[in-house]
Amino acid sequence: MSTLPAIHLQAGRSRRLRAGHPWVFSNELVMDQAAKALPPGGLVRIIDAGGEALGISSFNPHSLIAIRVLTRDAGQTVDSAFLAGRLKRALALRESLYDVPYYRLVHAEADGLGGLVIDRFGDAVTIEANTAGMEVLLPEILAALDEVIAPKTVLIKNDSPVRKLEGLELYDKVAKGELDAPIELIENGVRFLADLTTGQKTGWFYDQRDNRAAVAKLAKGRTIIDFYTYAGGFALQAAKAGASHVVAVDRSEGSLALAAKSAELNGLKLETAKADSFAEMERLANAGQRFGVVVADPPAFVKSKKDIAAGSKGYRKMTRLAAQLVEPGGFLLVASCSHHMSTENFADEVRHGLSTAQRSGRILRSAGAGSDHPVHPNLPESAYLKALLLQLD
Secondary structure: OOOOOEEEEOOOOOHHHHOOOOEEEHHHEOOOHHHHOOOOOEEEEEEOOOOOEEEEEEEOOOOOEEEEEEEOOOOOOOOHHHHHHHHHHHHHHHHHHOOOOEEEEEEHHHHOOOOEEEEEEOOEEEEEEOOHHHHHOHHHHHHHHHHHOOOOEEEEEEOOHHHHHHOOOOEEEEEEOOOOOOEEEEEOOEEEEEOOOOOOOOOOOHHHHHHHHHHHHHHOOOEEEEEOOOOOHHHHHHHHOOOOEEEEEEOOHHHHHHHHHHHHHHOOOOEEEEOOHHHHHHHHHHOOOOEEEEEEOOOOOOOOHHHHHHHHHHHHHHHHHHHOOEEEEEEEEEEEOOOOOOHHHHHHHHHHHHHHOOOOEEEEEEEOOOOOOOOOOOOHHHOOOEEEEEEEO
């Protein structure tokens, strides 16, 4: 690795990196002509102003996050063997958490592979390489995956808009095997079908696993309505737990079809409604409908900082409308997967929504993503998922 190009930190700019932060911003580096000429995503040695080597990273001269640390050992070789080691460590954690091979296998920086996301569906995996560094390392990543879990099917799903910040194109590609039908997965003892090719994100949202289990535990003998259901995650787990009647609402006909097929797989009854969730909430409230459990887990309302004001009002309105549908003593789960929506801001908007709906109650659970979505200790802002489970009077 001594042959790698060297990128130098400006004087006095190494403290945060030395404290464990996995990023270095471009304004903290000596961005001379030699640095600017390096190809995006290549490996470099990180050198502080005093000449000490601080590790090896990927480097993108065109990104605000220019350095993403891969190892603090400047003498280590970053290759397929290195990546296999990281995958084995990530796999060992997931196997200690779950009995079946359906989970997020790699969650970016927290698993030592900043910019890389891998979701596992038994013998199939989806890969998101969201940085130039991971894009360059894709051949080695594929080789490492073959060594560690040998998947039959690999889908590279590089269609996230965040890639544009790295100067990368968006594309999907089956890198191994065939993928011509939805993939089956198991979560909390329920069988689901996930569409890895045309479905949202990587095809399934493992991050809500624990929150789905918490809702299901409260659903026995109660009616439940699941807004923004996607493929029926909350709805079907509640049905499995003994809910008396289950309604799944989504505006995507394809998503509802998947949920219905998953219901058949499990021998469960599911009512589906193709509708805009806000409009359906208002319609049901005007009709005097009430449910024992109401779930509202929408796509991100805040996709960038400029959306914070409008998105905040969206979460407030969502909470107000959803709360009106909860029967006295019933339960409400509201969630936000918006990275730019802080935990405090989300909680404020939920409180505001409840007040406007003239509902009171208590928070039973305030949670984020499941344990297969770990958070790097120096990147607390990467804890994007917020979920509040309440009982309403």
